[in-house]
Amino acid sequence: MSGCSVTLTPVFRGGQVEKVEVLYKVDGLNRKAGQELFAFQRSTVSVPAAKIENVTAADDLGPLPLMMAETAPYPMVFLHWAAGRELRGGLTIRYSAIPGEKPCEGRHGPYFHFSREGGGAAGPGLSFLMDVPDWRGQIFLRWDLSRMPEGARAVCAWGEGDADREGSLDCLRQIYYAFGPLRSVTEGDFGMYWQDEPPFDAAALAEYVKKLYGIMRRFFRDDQAVYRVFMSHDRTVSSGGTALQRCYMFGWNDTQRVSIAEKQNLLAHEMVHNWPHLNDEPYGETTWYEEGTAEYYSIMIPLRAGLITKAQALDEIQKRTADYYTNPTRHLSDAEAAKICWQDRRAQRLAYGRGIFFLAGVDAQIRRATEGQKSLDDVVLSLLEMGRRNEALGNEAFLRAVQETADIDVSEQWRLMHGGGHFAPDPDSFDGLFTLSPVTAREADTGKDAVSYQWAIR
Numbered sequence: 001m002s003g004c005s006v007t008l009t010p011v012f013r014g015g016q017v018e019k020v021e022v023l024y025k026v027d028g029l030n031r032k033a034g035q036e037l038f039a040f041q042r043s044t045v046s047v048p049a050a051k052i053e054n055v056t057a058a059d060d061l062g063p064l065p066l067m068m069a070e071t072a073p074y075p076m077v078f079l080h081w082a083a084g085r086e087l088r089g090g091l092t093i094r095y096s097a098i099p100g101e102k103p104c105e106g107r108h109g110p111y112f113h114f115s116r117e118g119g120g121a122a123g124p125g126l127s128f129l130m131d132v133p134d135w136r137g138q139i140f141l142r143w144d145l146s147r148m149p150e151g152a153r154a155v156c157a158w159g160e161g162d163a164d165r166e167g168s169l170d171c172l173r174q175i176y177y178a179f180g181p182l183r184s185v186t187e188g189d190f191g192m193y194w195q196d197e198p199p200f201d202a203a204a205l206a207e208y209v210k211k212l213y214g215i216m217r218r219f220f221r222d223d224q225a226v227y228r229v230f231m232s233h234d235r236t237v238s239s240g241g242t243a244l245q246r247c248y249m250f251g252w253n254d255t256q257r258v259s260i261a262e263k264q265n266l267l268a269h270e271m272v273h274n275w276p277h278l279n280d281e282p283y284g285e286t287t288w289y290e291e292g293t294a295e296y297y298s299i300m301i302p303l304r305a306g307l308i309t310k311a312q313a314l315d316e317i318q319k320r321t322a323d324y325y326t327n328p329t330r331h332l333s334d335a336e337a338a339k340i341c342w343q344d345r346r347a348q349r350l351a352y353g354r355g356i357f358f359l360a361g362v363d364a365q366i367r368r369a370t371e372g373q374k375s376l377d378d379v380v381l382s383l384l385e386m387g388r389r390n391e392a393l394g395n396e397a398f399l400r401a402v403q404e405t406a407d408i409d410v411s412e413q414w415r416l417m418h419g420g421g422h423f424a425p426d427p428d429s430f431d432g433l434f435t436l437s438p439v440t441a442r443e444a445d446t447g448k449d450a451v452s453y454q455w456a457i458r
Helices: 202-219 260-272 287-304 310-325 334-340 350-369 376-388 395-406 411-418
Strands: 003-013 016-026 036-044 051-059 066-071 076-083 091-098 115-117 120-124 136-143 153-156 163-168 176-180 183-187 190-194 227-233 241-244 247-252 434-442 449-457
Touching (some): 051 066, 115 227, 183 202, 190 202, 202 260, 202 287, 241 260, 247 260, 310 434, 310 449, 334 350, 350 411, 376 395
Antiparallel strands (some): 036 076, 136 163, 153 176, 183 190, 241 247, 434 449
């Protein structure tokens, strides 16, 4: 089997992490002159990656002459390197990745920055690591902390310190990393890590997340225990969270009041992202499902498990109702919203609201059609198993799974939702625990009248 070693050497200088020296040694790769050797994701949904410097490559014959090109498939920007001659033997790639400072203006976007914090740095692999397309084999991730202060630690979603995995090199890019004087709560293959001390009990929050992860693992029929959570001390006026493979990062800041209760739903939402997926190409095509399932199960799984009360669930549902039905961009189609969602945060939130209320309504219809014998859970778990078999899954797969589960056709309702049409929540949504009444509300930003809804505990 082909192998690739990736060595990360953080360099501490002048009281901070100056850079990370990155070394790839890849074997089993065949490339002719002009073919792509490796690529770097320069920005992701308008979030810039680390600055990279001194990119060089060599093979068994010595240094390789490199040619670079840029592509911008929305919403990404990539840099691509090809060699001026045929590759002979193993490929060696060297470069330096320079972590940036944390964003300090506006609201926080997705956690795709590679940033300094507390004497260390943290971020996703996609913001500082290369991809070698069409390569697969045994990966050996190695840390060299000899140029960091004594006591420094390094961790990624795979674990603390060195780690080995089989797969494509893209899997290195789809996880979070952190290094420096880390604080943590760990147990087996679960861990939560942070650098600056937050104004809440991080250890207590870690215990909640660990318990929630165990419950979600069982619900989604997951036999893997690996999961890690990373905290970010944000400099912006708001914070959020972003999930990658078997990990997520969430933030706190100095301007918002923070409590464990206020973070619980965010953490649940990001955790759900570990499981339900559909193919989201072109971008925005199935985002309603990705975000809708995360919104739906971030409420329903903790509620069913007794981790939150009906009153807490009601509060979360009502907030989402108000946010969606008063959103001035709510009549954009999913395709239209995708084109502007990283410039207009109102459009970016559409998939969350329409997804949760459409899915909650489908759940209610399935329960009625099957006299309570089946639910949305059966559809989601069926699609999850299909995905584990590497079957191609899109919107049609979802509609077909609903038809097979309950012998009902929701395609017209889906088209209405997907196209930005108005649809009311189903009154039997959310396990039938709440009642629903239409109300007149004020549209955000414009003050125009809008049709919204009020929930109450049944």
